[in-house]
Amino acid sequence: MTTYWCEHAVLPGGLRHAVRLGVDGGRIREVLPDEPAQPDDHVLAGVVLPGFANGHSHAFHRALRGRTHDDGGNFWTWREAMYGVTHRLDPDSYHQLATAVFAEMVLAGYTAVGEFHYVHHAAGGRRYDDPNAMARAVLAAAREAGIRITLLDTCYLEGGLTASGHLPLDDVQQRFSDGSVQAWAERVALLADDDTSRIGTAVHSVRAVRREDLADVGRFASDGDRPLHVHLSEQPGENLACESFHGCTPTALLAGEGLLTPSTTVVHATHLSDDDIALLAAARSTACFCPTTERDLADGIGPARRLHDSGVPLSLGSDQHAVIDPFEEARGVEMHERLETLERGRFSPSDLLGMATLYGYRSLGWDDGGLIATGHLADLVAVRLDSPRTAGCGADQVLYAATSADVTDVVVGGEPVVTGGRHRVGDVGALLGDTIAAVRR
Numbered sequence: 001m002t003t004y005w006c007e008h009a010v011l012p013g014g015l016r017h018a019v020r021l022g023v024d025g026g027r028i029r030e031v032l033p034d035e036p037a038q039p040d041d042h043v044l045a046g047v048v049l050p051g052f053a054n055g056h057s058h059a060f061h062r063a064l065r066g067r068t069h070d071d072g073g074n075f076w077t078w079r080e081a082m083y084g085v086t087h088r089l090d091p092d093s094y095h096q097l098a099t100a101v102f103a104e105m106v107l108a109g110y111t112a113v114g115e116f117h118y119v120h121h122a123a124g125g126r127r128y129d130d131p132n133a134m135a136r137a138v139l140a141a142a143r144e145a146g147i148r149i150t151l152l153d154t155c156y157l158e159g160g161l162t163a164s165g166h167l168p169l170d171d172v173q174q175r176f177s178d179g180s181v182q183a184w185a186e187r188v189a190l191l192a193d194d195d196t197s198r199i200g201t202a203v204h205s206v207r208a209v210r211r212e213d214l215a216d217v218g219r220f221a222s223d224g225d226r227p228l229h230v231h232l233s234e235q236p237g238e239n240l241a242c243e244s245f246h247g248c249t250p251t252a253l254l255a256g257e258g259l260l261t262p263s264t265t266v267v268h269a270t271h272l273s274d275d276d277i278a279l280l281a282a283a284r285s286t287a288c289f290c291p292t293t294e295r296d297l298a299d300g301i302g303p304a305r306r307l308h309d310s311g312v313p314l315s316l317g318s319d320q321h322a323v324i325d326p327f328e329e330a331r332g333v334e335m336h337e338r339l340e341t342l343e344r345g346r347f348s349p350s351d352l353l354g355m356a357t358l359y360g361y362r363s364l365g366w367d368d369g370g371l372i373a374t375g376h377l378a379d380l381v382a383v384r385l386d387s388p389r390t391a392g393c394g395a396d397q398v399l400y401a402a403t404s405a406d407v408t409d410v411v412v413g414g415e416p417v418v419t420g421g422r423h424r425v426g427d428v429g430a431l432l433g434d435t436i437a438a439v440r441r
Contacts, residue, residue, distance in 0.1 A: 001022045001023065001024045001029060002022075002023045002024070002042065002414055003020055003021065003022050003023070003038065003040065003041045003042065004020070004021045004023065004041065004042045004043075004044055004048075004380065004411070005018070005019070005020050005021075005035070005037040005038070005041035005042070005043050005044065006018075006019040006020075006021065006044045006047075006048040006380075006382070007043075007044065007045050007046060007047070007048075008046065008047040008048065008385075008395045009021075009033075009047065009048040009049075009372055010047065010048070010049050010050070010353065010372065010396070011031065011033070011372050011373065012371055012372075012373055014350075014396070015047070015395055015396040016033040016034070017033070017034065018033065018034050018035055018036065018037075019031065019032065019033045019034075019035070019048070019372075020032040020035040020037075020038070020041065021372070021378070021380075023378040023414040024414070025414075026195070026377065026378055026413035026414045026415075027368075027375060027376065027377060027378055027414070028372065028373065028374055028375065028376050028377075028378050029374065029375075030374060031372065031373065031374055042416070044380065044382040044408075044409055044411075045382065045384065045408070046382050046383050046384040046385045046386075046390075046395075046406075046408065047382070047383050047385060047395040047398050048372070048380050048381065048382050048383075049109075049353065049357070049372075049380070049381045049383060049398075050353075050357040050358070050369070050370050050371055050372050050379065050380070050381070051109070051110070051111025051112060051357065051369065051370070051377075051379030051380060051381055051410070051411075051412065052108075052109045052110045052111060052112075052326035052356050052357055052360070052381060053110070053111070053112040053113070053114075053315065053316075053356070053357060053360025053361045053363075053364060053366075053369070053370060054105055054110045054112065054113040054114065054316075054317050054318055054326070054360070055114050055265065055267075055288040055315040055316055055317040055360045055363050055364060056114055056116055056229070056267050056288050056290055056317025056318070056319050057101075057105075057113050057114060057115050057116065057317060057318060057319065057321070058115075058116055058319060058320060058321075059094075059097065059098040059101045059102065059115060059138065059141075059321075060085055060086065060089060060094065060097060060098075060119065060439070061082060061085070061319070061320035061321055062097070062100075062101045062104075062320075062321040062324075062432070062436070063085045063097065063436045063439050063440060064082060064085060064320065064322075065321060065322055082320070083172040085439060085440070086119055086123075086172060086175065087123065087172075088438070088439040088440070089119055089134075089439060090122065091128065091133040091134055091136070091137040092137070093435070093438055093439055094119070094134055094137045094138065094141075095137035095138070095140055095141050096141075096434075096435045096438070097141075097435040097436065097438075097439055098115075098137065098138050098141035098142070098145075099140075099141040099144050099145050099425070099431070099435075100145075100428065100431040100432045100434075100435045100436075101141075101321065101324075101432070102141055102142050102144075102145035102147045102149075103145040103146075103423050103425050103428045103431065104324050104428050104432060105145070105147060105318075105324055106145055106146055106147050106410050106412070106417050106418055106423060107404065107407065107410070107418055107421075107423050107428055108324050108325050108326060108404035108407060109326050109327075109381040109383070109404060109407040109410060110147060110324075110326060111147060111148060111369075111379040111380075111381065111410060111411075111412045112147065112148040112149070112150070112360070112361055112364055112366060112369060112379070113142065113147050113148070113149050113150070113364075114149075114150045114152050114200070114227075114229065114265075114288075114317065114360075114363070114364045115138055115142075115149055115150070115151055115152060116152045116154055116202055116229060116231075116267070117134070117135060117138055117151055117152060117153055117154055117202075118154035118156045118176045118202075118204055119134055119175060119176065120134055120135070120153075120156075120175065120176060120177075120178065120187070121134070121174075121175040121176075121177075121178075122175060123174075123175055124171065124174050124175065125174035125175050125177065126175075131187045131190070132187060132190055132191055135151055135153060135191060136191075138151060139151060139191075139197050142196070142197065143196060143197075144425065145417075145423075145425065146410075146412050146415070146417035146423075146424065147196075147412065147417075148196050148197070148198075148364075148366065148369075148377075148379070148412065148413075149196065149197050149198070150197075150198040150199075150200045150227060150364035150365055150366070151191065151197065151198070151199055151200060152200045152201065152202040152227070152229045153184075153187075153188045153191070153199065153200065153201055153202065154176075154201075154202040154203070154204050155178070155181060155184045155201070155202065155203055155204065155208075155209055155213075155217050156173070156176040156177055156204040156208045156209070157169075157177050157178075157179070157180070157181070157184075157208060157209055157210065157213060158207065158208050158209065158210060159173050159208075160207050160208075161206065161207040161238070161241045161242065161245060162241055162244075162245070163240075163241060163244035163245055164245070165245055166207075166210055176204075176208075180213075181209075181213045181216040181217055181220070182216075184217075185216075185217075185220045188201065188220075189224075195413075196412075196413065198226075198227070198364065198365045198366065199224075199226060200221075200226045200227035200228070200229065200364065200365060201217065201220065201221040201224075201226045201227065201228050201229075202228065202229040202230060203217055203228070203229075203230040203254075203259065204230070204231060205230065205231040205232070205234075205238065205250075206230075206232075206238070206242050206246075206250045206253055206254070207238060207241070207242075211246060211253060211257065214253070214254065214257040214259055215257045215258055215259075217259070218257065218258050218259040218261075219258075221263070222261070222263070225263075226263070226365070227263050227264075227265065227363065227364060227365045228259065228261070228263055228264045228265070229264070229265045229266075229267055229288070229363075230254065230259065230264070230265075230266055230267065231266075231267050231268060232250055232251060232254070232266035232267060232268060232269050233249070233250050233251065233266075233268065233269060233270055233271045233272055233276070234267075234268040234270055234271075234294075234299055235270075235271070235299065236271050236300075238250060239271055249272075249273060249275070249276055251266070251272065251273075251275075251276035251279050251280065252275070252276070252279065254266075255279045255283065260279060260280065260283035260285050261283055261284075261285065262283070262284040262285065263365075264283065264285040264286070265285065265286040265287070265288050265315065265363040266280065266285055266286070266287050266288070267287075267288045267290070267317065267319075268288070268289070268290065268294065268299065268302065269287040269288075269289070269302050269303075269307065270294060270299050270300045270301070270302040271300060271302075272302070272303055272307075277303065277306055277307055277310050277312070278310065280307065280310070280312050281307075281310035281311045281312050284311070284312075284313075285312065286312065286313045286314070286315055286359060286362070286363040287302075287307050287312050287313070287314055287315070288314075288315045288316065288317050288360075288363060289302055289304060289314060289315075289316055289317075289329075289332075289333055289355075290316070290317045290318060290319035290320075290329070291316075291328075291329055291332025291333055291335075291336055292318060292319075292322055292323040292325075292328055292329060292332055293317075293318065293319035293320045293322060295332070295336075296320070296322040296323075297320070301336045301337075301339070301340050302336075304333050304336070304337055304346075304347075305337055305341075305346050305347070308347070308351070313359040313362070313363070314333070314355045314359060315355055315356075315359045315360040315362075315363045316329040316330060316333070316355050316356050316360060317329070317360075324404065325403055325404040326356050326404070327399055327402045327403055327404065327406075328403065328404075329356065330352040330353070330355060330356045330399050331352070331399065331400060333347060333352060333355065334346055334347050334352060349396060349397050349399055349400070352399055353399060354370075356399075357369075357370040357371070358370035358371055361377075377413065378411060378412075378413060378414035379411065379412050379413065380409075380410070380411040381407055381409070381410050381411075382407070382408050382409040382410075383398055383402050383406050383407055383408070384402075384406050384407075384408050385398065387402075387405070387406050389401055389402060389403055389405070389406060390402050390406055407421070408420060408421050
């Protein structure tokens, strides 16, 4: 058995000091607070938290960071720049880019990621010899970077939605589509879970899948006991188009077709009515907020507290990776609420930590992660308490002071992936620079 000695650790009952963790087979086998360190212990200084779960990621969007702020615009103009990045993505370049992006996540403290994957085929929709070549490239990247992954393989069949109906796929979107739900399901069925990977499902949005196809996607997800994620009400324009064409909100449309279940996660959930919130609560679906993306794209501030009060679990993601920092995402939920309500303390530190860890793991199908507890996955993050940012802060409020730069050690499945602030793959910054340059040529 491998043992880790934590100067401080956040356990389910709160902060404890001098905690020894026995780890075997990738799981925590014993938790012993108030224990002195032993000579063979691996020492984790500072405060040790459960590994963070990045509930919503589009790895290739990382190539846009710092390159979309010159001409103003909105979500829809940003989307055109995002589509432009896809032109140079193939299995090799995507594998290299995703490896670098996932390594950046682990450096920041993420130990699990939900990759919302829809770049399935070659440019123009041409099929690779292996129909899952792009998916396998992403899965291999996660293994190399040392992060757990739930590949949320995404059904994307239509080019958009207006008051008159769905639009055909454009030239870029052709590579996102399998042509039908059946073809999509047959391709996804060729992928399998393993020790560090889960195969989940997603509906891109009500814009990209017709009403008559939604139930079939839901049945496939349910039959395979797979998580189901969906972009929901990120933009008022999406709501307006859905209400004009279908006569209901996107949330009501999903509910009516049976897609809202405890295994469903709705991403963004920014522009919701009271009735929408009630539907999500009744279904016990999760809402995944991505605060740094939602403010970067001027999406708006979602109803986090109202969802929480209704019983909807909240998780967090970094989405387009304008920022990769779980502390910033967690703080973002609270700070956005403060701006909206003019009140502080809308969520407690333990609430925010649960969003960033436990509920994120559960939304990705890892029900045994996100806690430092016996029997749970040995995914751990050590955060220093002596940096210029964290010096003097209470260990139990480190989420409000730390940034990703304060992460010193990351353990995934009991194995060190980041030690002393360095990832096992080497210089992550250089790796990112090289891979992003390659896809932007």
